[in-house]
Amino acid sequence: MRHFSLNIERxxxxxxxxxxxxxxxxxxxxxGHDRRHLSGGLSLEEVQERFTRFHITPPEGLLAALNEDARTNAGNVIRTW
Incomplete structure (x- = not known):
């Protein structure tokens, strides 16, 4: 789908x-229509921004894994970190 979904839980x-x-x-x-393929999801940069907004240090390897998923257009991958 070329975008990410993100849930943050306590x-x-x-x-x-x-x-x-x-x-x-x-x-x-x-x-929004202006978001095109991102509509309803987040870009990698937006995922990083949400981490910053919620004062979260992503686990080691998470951003590299997401970058690889974006590069290869991986789909329907669910990971819990």
Whole structure:
């Protein structure tokens, strides 16, 4: 699909609270005709920006793996980091 989906969850959320902090599918900034193939998803640069926005240091190897996925246009790959 040539874009990424991103969910950010709190690891230690109390059971009575939602652990979802961010979901790209719910991010209204990701939709729009001007985004073309990115509509509903994130570019690699936008994934990096979301990490910065939420003060997340990505795990070692994550950005390299995403860059490789983008380079090879990998599809339907689900990874948990």
């Amino acid at each position: 690891a230690n959320a109390p059971e009575d609270e939602d652990n979802l902090v961010y979901a790209s599918l719910h991010d209204t900034q990701t939709y």
